Amino acid sequence: MKPGFGAVAAVPRGAASGRVAIDRRAGVAAAALFAGSLALTGLATAWMVRPPAPAQTRTVSTLSGAPLTLPAAWFVRPGAAAGATPDRLDLAIPWSALSASGGDDRLHVTATRAPDTAAPLGPARRYARFLTAEVRATPDGLMQRRFRTGSPFEGEDLYLAQPDGNRFAARCATALPDPQGACLSEVRVGDLALRVRFAEARLPFWNEALAGLERIFGRPGGAP
Structure with a gap:
């Protein structure tokens, strides 16, 4: 008997199973998309809340008339730029930033x-x-x-830039446990007074070092 008005036609068994397979694949795809969106959301959230990368430079505005922007790696103590006292700044500047002679030691x-x-x-x-x-x-x-024996500076030599040492002078200890700080020089650059310690082996490069300090501390903004 043919189906008439109000009758439900029978669905072939093969067609029904095909629709079930399609529905199952669609459900799996939807679940995968949902899981992927959750993963992306988690990654985005982690990126938003992660701490910022450490700054490569730090700016100090408490010492001179113009702010000094210097490489963060030069500061002797972590956080020294933020916590530096208003009247002092301690740095360890690599010689490669001062002289073409380079080297791993620091000024x-x-x-x-x-x-x-x-x-x-x-x-x-x-x-x-x-x-x-x-x-x-x-x-x-x-x-x-x-220096004379018995003087306050016994055991040290004095090096002066000709003719009178006004441009550069350094006292160097002839015997010191830390050879990297054997020499002491006092340099004035603009409105800053610099006390500089370095190895005696670096004396031949005094002119380059002095020019480097004048470039770093004398130019607006500090180091390039």
């Missing part, structure tokens, strides 16, 4: 605001009464002077 710099008073006596006059009469010229344009 240790303590920067403070230079006093507003008149500049003190030059090093040649300041140390004159403690020095022997012996003078030796070095190949790199310095004069080497020796």
Whole structure:
């Protein structure tokens, strides 16, 4: 008997099973898409809440008239830029940033605001009464002077840039447990006073180092 009005036609068994397979595949695909969206949401959330990458530079505005922006790796103590006292900054500057000679050692710099008073006596006059009469010229344009036995600076040599040491002077200990800090120099760049410690082996590069310090601390904004 043929189906008439109000009768339900029989569905072939093969067609029904085909629809079930299609529905099952669609459900699996929808579940996969839902799981993928959850994973992406989780990744996005993790990216949003993760801590920011450490800054490559730090800016210090407490010492000089213009802010100094310096590489973060130069600061001696972690967080030194944020927690530095208003009147002092401690840095360890790689020689590769100062001189073409390069090397793994560092120039240790303590920067403070230079006093507003008149500049003190030059090093040649300041140390004159403690020095022997012996003078030796070095190949790199310095004069080497020796401190007298019994003076406050016994065991040190004084190196002066010719003619009077006003551009550069350094005291170097002849015997020191830490050879990397054997020499001490005081340099003024703009409104900053720099106390610099370095190895005596670096004396031949004093001119490059001084030019590098003037470039870093004398230019607006600090290091390039």
